[in-house]
Amino acid sequence: MWRKLALIIAVVSAVVAFASKIEIFSWWTAGGEAEGLQELFNIYSKLYPGVEIINATVAGGAGAQAKAVLKTRMLGGDPPDTFQVHAGHELIDTWVKTGFMEPITFLYKEEGWDKVMPKGILDIVSYNGEYWSVPVNIHRANVLWYNKKIFEKYGLKPPKTFEEFFQVAEILKSHGIIPLALGTKDGWEAAHAFETVLIGKLGAEGYKGLWNGKTKWSDPRVTDALETFAKMLQYVNSDHAARTWDEACALIVEGKAAMNIMGDWAVGYFYAKNFYDFGWVLAPGNEGIFDALSDSFGLPKGAKNRENVINFLRVLGSKEGQLAFNIKKGSIPARTDIDRNLFPEYQRSAMEDWLRHEIVPSVMHGAAASESWVTEFKDVISLFVARPDVKTTQRALVNIAIAQGVPQQ
Amino acid sequence: MKTDRILSILFILPSLILVGIFIYGFIGWTGWVSMVNWRDVFPDFTFVGLRNYARLFQHFRFVISMKNTLVFTVLFLLFSISIGLLLAILLDRKVRFEGFFRTVYLFPMAVSFVVTGVAWRWILNPGTGGESVGLNWLLERMGLGFLKSGWYTDPNIGIKAVVIAAVWQMSGYVMALYLAGIRSIPNELYEAAQLDGANVFQLYRHIVLPLLRPVTLSAVIILGHISLKIFDLVFAMTGSGIGFSCDVPALFMYDTTFRGNYFSQGAAIAMILLMCVAALIVPYLTYSIRTEVRR
Numbered sequence: 001m002w003r004k005l006a007l008i009i010a011v012v013s014a015v016v017a018f019a020s021k022i023e024i025f026s027w028w029t030a031g032g033e034a035e036g037l038q039e040l041f042n043i044y045s046k047l048y049p050g051v052e053i054i055n056a057t058v059a060g061g062a063g064a065q066a067k068a069v070l071k072t073r074m075l076g077g078d079p080p081d082t083f084q085v086h087a088g089h090e091l092i093d094t095w096v097k098t099g100f101m102e103p104i105t106f107l108y109k110e111e112g113w114d115k116v117m118p119k120g121i122l123d124i125v126s127y128n129g130e131y132w133s134v135p136v137n138i139h140r141a142n143v144l145w146y147n148k149k150i151f152e153k154y155g156l157k158p159p160k161t162f163e164e165f166f167q168v169a170e171i172l173k174s175h176g177i178i179p180l181a182l183g184t185k186d187g188w189e190a191a192h193a194f195e196t197v198l199i200g201k202l203g204a205e206g207y208k209g210l211w212n213g214k215t216k217w218s219d220p221r222v223t224d225a226l227e228t229f230a231k232m233l234q235y236v237n238s239d240h241a242a243r244t245w246d247e248a249c250a251l252i253v254e255g256k257a258a259m260n261i262m263g264d265w266a267v268g269y270f271y272a273k274n275f276y277d278f279g280w281v282l283a284p285g286n287e288g289i290f291d292a293l294s295d296s297f298g299l300p301k302g303a304k305n306r307e308n309v310i311n312f313l314r315v316l317g318s319k320e321g322q323l324a325f326n327i328k329k330g331s332i333p334a335r336t337d338i339d340r341n342l343f344p345e346y347q348r349s350a351m352e353d354w355l356r357h358e359i360v361p362s363v364m365h366g367a368a369a370s371e372s373w374v375t376e377f378k379d380v381i382s383l384f385v386a387r388p389d390v391k392t393t394q395r396a397l398v399n400i401a402i403a404q405g406v407p408q409q
Numbered sequence: 410m411k412t413d414r415i416l417s418i419l420f421i422l423p424s425l426i427l428v429g430i431f432i433y434g435f436i437g438w439t440g441w442v443s444m445v446n447w448r449d450v451f452p453d454f455t456f457v458g459l460r461n462y463a464r465l466f467q468h469f470r471f472v473i474s475m476k477n478t479l480v481f482t483v484l485f486l487l488f489s490i491s492i493g494l495l496l497a498i499l500l501d502r503k504v505r506f507e508g509f510f511r512t513v514y515l516f517p518m519a520v521s522f523v524v525t526g527v528a529w530r531w532i533l534n535p536g537t538g539g540e541s542v543g544l545n546w547l548l549e550r551m552g553l554g555f556l557k558s559g560w561y562t563d564p565n566i567g568i569k570a571v572v573i574a575a576v577w578q579m580s581g582y583v584m585a586l587y588l589a590g591i592r593s594i595p596n597e598l599y600e601a602a603q604l605d606g607a608n609v610f611q612l613y614r615h616i617v618l619p620l621l622r623p624v625t626l627s628a629v630i631i632l633g634h635i636s637l638k639i640f641d642l643v644f645a646m647t648g649s650g651i652g653f654s655c656d657v658p659a660l661f662m663y664d665t666t667f668r669g670n671y672f673s674q675g676a677a678i679a680m681i682l683l684m685c686v687a688a689l690i691v692p693y694l695t696y697s698i699r700t701e702v703r704r
Contacts, residue, residue, distance in 0.1 A: 068667035071450060094670065098451035185648050187664075239535040241562035241651040372448065375669035379470055379653075386564050386652020 022308040023054040024297075025080035027066035028329075030059075032268045036329035040136075043324060044315045051308050056080055074100055079300040082309045087135050087294040088124040088367030089211075090374075095298070096132050102299045103130035104313065113317050116335045120359025121294060124367055133298035134317045137331035140350055141263040141362040142196040142283040142291035145249075145270075149277050150177060150258045158259075158281040162200065162228055165284045169235040172258050179235040181257035183248030184385060191381040192245075192364040193261045194229050200285025201225040204358045211361075211368045213406040217398040223390060230388035240385075252278065263293070263365070267346050268330035280346065290357040293365035294334060369404070376400045436683065443676035450670055461677040470649075471678070474656040477568040478685075481657070482636040484569060488576045489632055490625065493583025498613065500584070501591050511588070514581035522578065526645025529574035533560035561647045567654030571643055578642075579635070583628050590624035591617060626693065633689045638682055658682050 028037045034057075041053050058066035070083055079100070085091045095101050108114050108131045114122060117135070125133050146158050154175060159165035169179035184190045199207045202221050209215030210222075237243070237251060246269050251257035253275045260266070261283050270278050282289070297316055303309050315321040322333035327343060332351045340351050361367030363374060377400060384393045398408050443462070446455040465471045496514055500507055517525065532543040535558070545557045561570035594617065602612050640659035647655040649664075658678055666675030 068663075071667060071670075075450065075452070094450050098449060100450070184651070187648055238559065239562055241647070242530065242534055370670075372669040372671055375664060379664075382649065383469065383652050386654065 020050050021052045021054060021081075022305050022312060023056050023081045024312065025056045025058075025066070025070060025083035027058055027084060029057045032272075032329050036325040036327075039324035039328055040315060040321055043318075043321055044312055047315065048308070048311055051311075074300070077302070079302055081303045081305050082297045082299065082312060084295050084297060085133065086366030087121065087133060087296040088361050089370050090366030091125065091133055091296060091298065092127045093370035095300075096127050100300055101132050102301050102303075103132055104134070104299050104310075105130045107131075107134070107310065107313055107317070111314060111317055113335075116337045118336060118354065118359065120290075120292065121334050124294070124361055125296060133296035134313045135294040135296040135334040136316045136322065137295050137326050137329055138334050138350075138354060139263050139265060139293050139295075139331050139365070140290060140353075141192065141293055141365060142199060142261075142286045142289065143264055143266070143280050144259055144261050144283045145252060145266055146259045146279050146281070147252050147255060147257070147277060148279045150255060151279070158279060159284055160281060160287065162284045166231065168258075169232075173235060178237045178251060178257035179259060180232060180237075181248040181251040181260040182233075182236040182240040183243030183245045184240045184382070185242060185244045185247075187382055188364055188378050189245050189248070189262075190385045191378040192263070193232075194225070194381050194384075195362065195364050196261055196283035196286055196291065197225045197229045197232070198222070199289055199291055199360060200283060201228065204289045204360050208360055208368075210401075211363065211373075211406075213401075213408075216408050217394065217401050218408060222397070223394055226384070226388075226390045226393055229384075230390065233385060233388065263362075264346065264350060265330060271330070280349075288357050290353055290359045291362050292359050293362040293367050373400065373404045376403075439676045439679050439683075442673055443680045445673055447672040447676075448670065448674070450672075452672070457673075461673045462681070465674060465677050465681070470653055470656060470661050471658070473653045474658045474661045477653075477655065478637060478657055481568050481572055481575075481639070482633065484572045485575050485579075485636045486629060486632055488572065489580045489583050490628055492576065492580040493628070494587050494621075496580065496584040497587035497591060498617075500588055511585070514584050516581065517578045518582045520578070522639075522641040523645040525574050525578045526642045526647075529577070530561075530646045533570050533573070535559040535562045561655055562651055564651050564654040567650050568657075571646055571655055574646060575636070575639070575642055579632060583632070586624050586628055587621060590621045594620050630690060630693050634686050637685050637689070 024037075024041075026037060028034050037055070037057075041055070044051070044053065058069050066084075070080070073079060074095075085095065091101075113134070114131075121135055121138065122131070125131055125135060144158065150156075150172070151158060154171060156168050156171060157164070159168045172179040182189065182193065198210070201224050202210070202215060202219070206215045206219075206221060210217065237248070237257060240248070243251075245262055245266075248257075248260055249262065249266050249269045250273075252260050253270065253273050270276070297313060299306070299309055299313065316325075317335075319335060319338055322335050323338050323342065326333050326347070330347070332343070332347050332354060336351075336355055338351075340348050343351065363369050363377060366374065369377070377397070380393055380396045380400065401408055444456060444458055446453045446457045446460075500510060500514075504510065534543045535545065544560075548554060548556045558566060561567055563570075598616055598620075599612065602616050607615065638659055639657055640663070643655055643657050643660055644663075649656040649660055659682065662675050662678040662682070665671045665678060669675075
């Protein structure tokens, strides 16, 4: 009798103890991103003071290491209460289709998020008519950064088309300046740059079609993109394999290189180095297109503290949460109803474009295709950097698409 | 006597069970996963036989990384063992401050492969033109500019640059092994050889080296299995490198499994790695067990 009672008390107190916790899993450990996360925690703690936040972060760029840890936990039946995931195919293919997530359409209805976020982003967090995660920020992948001083010194204009790009690059090269900074040490950076070339050559519709079969990989425009990319690679720093993306940005900061194609997390890097002489245009041919990726959080099935997670997601989607987080992180809010004037200059321009431009999903950052496709894509382009064989590479890209179940005939 | 026996079995049993589950059980599990169709986070246990292995041999990254492993292993063993042996012989010549040198040579081993990788990434940095850094800078200053190289960013050198870092890390350890081996040779043998009028070269050639053969064998086994499954050094130093010129199977396995979600294919790579290590270790084990039995 007493034993039973003790057991009941133990179980109940365990449940109560659990109910006052929330474990949030992410790879935000550095500078601005960790500060942004802390802002979210502060807001959450103010609203729900009794809940203990467990900040489960795993360091590593683009989440490469965190994703491995997350996978073992999810498969082992021990999901964190909520976790960071790139909105789009990484979320849908890896976690939603496989039945690990709970839909949160009810939250979108309650909070009215579907009215304040653009269709481009709502599309990539939904599947089968339900919403599956809350996008907390938007990054832009197709930006060409340049060193203003170098451009002024030689009287150059930042290039908007591929033609202008090659003209400018030739002039810079003749002055002994690296035209395009590139870092390929972590394997994804070249594929990231190539993604913007694909967009530049195929346009928004053509590029989006690559990932659902409407555009064939055998398309002559893909050939053109590969040839153009091979030509661009003649203007990059010779030590690119020794540099990571931020070490490539360092070449711009040091004035050794003039341009760089990178996502807008580069801004955070420039600020951190006290470097303000940078300018930006869109990657060549990307006029009017916003190549987007988004970090988001969802509700895993079997989350131990479901109520707390739902409340946390409310904070993520709220005006207050998105503002506090993104000012620190250097990205822009997914919501479009936040006062632009509160943000620094680059973010203001990105927020404007977010409303006007056509949104396409970034492949290298998990929005456009499944993780397995992205891995194969990245590998083939990495090989292309060393051996720019257009024919073989295009055939490989076709084969990958076929293996992914996207017919190419 | 009998209780002794029971007690000793009881003492060993827990570790036997743990080893059984966590080593052999999981090897078996990995073997099973490598023969099913698990290519998504969600397990799919449809049996496909050896299809994952067949696919692997057609994958360009696998072919490149296996070739790299072969090159890496041969060079790594060759240089670590010969440099280690040389250092040990030199130290054995009763040098002053022997303890100091021993520590210096052994020190790299105390550093983790990750730290080694990061440090050598910068030492071998392929700085361009006049702004070279690290080793290239040094070579230039010494008037040896023609030796400058792209190191691991040169697809023709690639994995060989990683070998330099690995040799730096492990040759001190080989030295320690050999030094212990040399010191365990009884003095009488030296004296007898000297009485017979052997010079230093003959002494090493006919007395020391033959007696060091077991040490060489252990060094080959230890370095060999490190080299076959190397991951951390390459991961920290170069990643896969230009056109995968530094890629190794363990890196490919990590990418395949945890980035690409091809769990079955990742398991197949792991099994092949295991077989390579086994091909090295099993003959050694049978050899040493046989010699023990003979005793």
